[in-house]
Amino acid sequence: MNYRSKSREHLKAASEQLETGSDSALKYAALELRMAMEAVTYDRALAFKEEFPTEEYDTWQPKKVMAVLLEIDPMTDKDSMLAFGLEEEYGVPAKQMTSLGTEEVLNMSVLKKHYDALGSFLHIQTIKSTKGGKRVDHEKLRKRCEEIRGYLYKVLSSPVFNSTLGVFYSLKCAECGKKIRKRVLRRENTIKVECSNCIASYRVSDSGANQSVWEHLQQEIECANAVCKKKIVVWEKEIRLGANWECLDCKGKNTFVLGVNYEKALNR
Ligand SMILES: [Zn+2]
Ligand SMILES: [Zn+2]
Incomplete structure (x- = not known):
C-alpha cells in the first residue's frame, strides 16, 4: 500500500x-x-x-x-x-x-x-x-x-517527506523494562531521553559503530542524619521539592528542601 x-x-x-x-x-x-x-x-x-x-x-x-x-x-x-x-x-x-x-x-x-x-x-x-x-x-x-x-x-x-536521517538508539528501560526508542539527527549528539512509562531518564551518547552509551540520570543521596548517612540512589526526576523517603537504616524521614549556602568573602 x-x-x-x-x-x-x-x-x-x-x-x-x-x-x-x-x-x-x-x-x-x-x-x-x-x-x-x-x-x-x-x-x-x-x-x-x-x-x-x-x-x-x-x-x-x-x-x-x-x-x-x-x-x-x-x-x-x-x-x-x-x-x-x-x-x-x-x-x-x-x-x-x-x-x-x-x-x-x-x-x-x-x-x-x-x-x-x-x-x-x-x-x-x-x-x-x-x-x-x-x-x-x-x-x-x-x-x-x-x-x-x-x-x-x-x-x-516536501522533497524529504519521509527521510529518516539520523541514528536510532534503543534500550530496555532499567527501571520498568519498557523499550525506549529515540532518533537523533547526528552521531555526535548527546541527548536526554526520558522513559515514557516511568521516572527513569538517561543521557545517551554515541560511541560509534551503531553503539550508544546510556548513562542513568541518577544520583546518590545520603541520609541527612549525621550519624547514619545511609546512601540511596534516586532518578533525577525523583528529586523535587518536598519529595521524601524513609531511611532504611535509621528509619528517619528525609525531605528535599531548598537551601542556600553562604561563604564568607575572602578579603574581609
Ligand atoms: Zn521506564
Ligand atoms: Zn538514616
Whole structure:
C-alpha cells in the first residue's frame, strides 16, 4: 500500500468538498482530511520500520501509531516549527538548518493536534450541548479544515517527506523494562531521553559503530542524619521539592528542601 498517494487522494477529495462552499459538505471534508492524516501517519511508521517493526503497528489505530511516533522522534515533540531551536540544542551549524528545517514539515505533534481537533466535529453533538443551544461552528470548522489542507499539501510536496536521517538508539528501560526508542539527527549528539512509562531518564551518547552509551540520570543521596548517612540512589526526576523517603537504616524521614549556602568573602 502506498500511503503517500492514498493521502493525496483523500486530500484531493477533501479539497473538492471544501470548494463546494457548503456548510453541510464540511463534515465530509473533515472526514477526508482525517483519512489523509492517517495515511501520512502510517507512511511515517513504514519509514521507521527498522525501529518500529510492522508486527507492532499493523493492527494499531492511527492514534496509537501517532503516539509511538511522537515518542521515537525528537523533532516531533516540538510544538511549532519556529520555536524549534536546532542550533542551541544540537549544535548544528546554521547552514545545515535549512535542510533539516524542511524535514520538519511533517511534525507529528502538529498533525496529532489537527487530527484530534477534527475528531470532535465528526460526532453528533451530545444531548447536553444541544440542549444548551450550542451549534456546530461551521466557520471554525472551515478555518480548521483549510489550515489542515494547507499543512498536508506542504507535507506531501516536501522533497524529504519521509527521510529518516539520523541514528536510532534503543534500550530496555532499567527501571520498568519498557523499550525506549529515540532518533537523533547526528552521531555526535548527546541527548536526554526520558522513559515514557516511568521516572527513569538517561543521557545517551554515541560511541560509534551503531553503539550508544546510556548513562542513568541518577544520583546518590545520603541520609541527612549525621550519624547514619545511609546512601540511596534516586532518578533525577525523583528529586523535587518536598519529595521524601524513609531511611532504611535509621528509619528517619528525609525531605528535599531548598537551601542556600553562604561563604564568607575572602578579603574581609
Ligand atoms: Zn521506564
Ligand atoms: Zn538514616
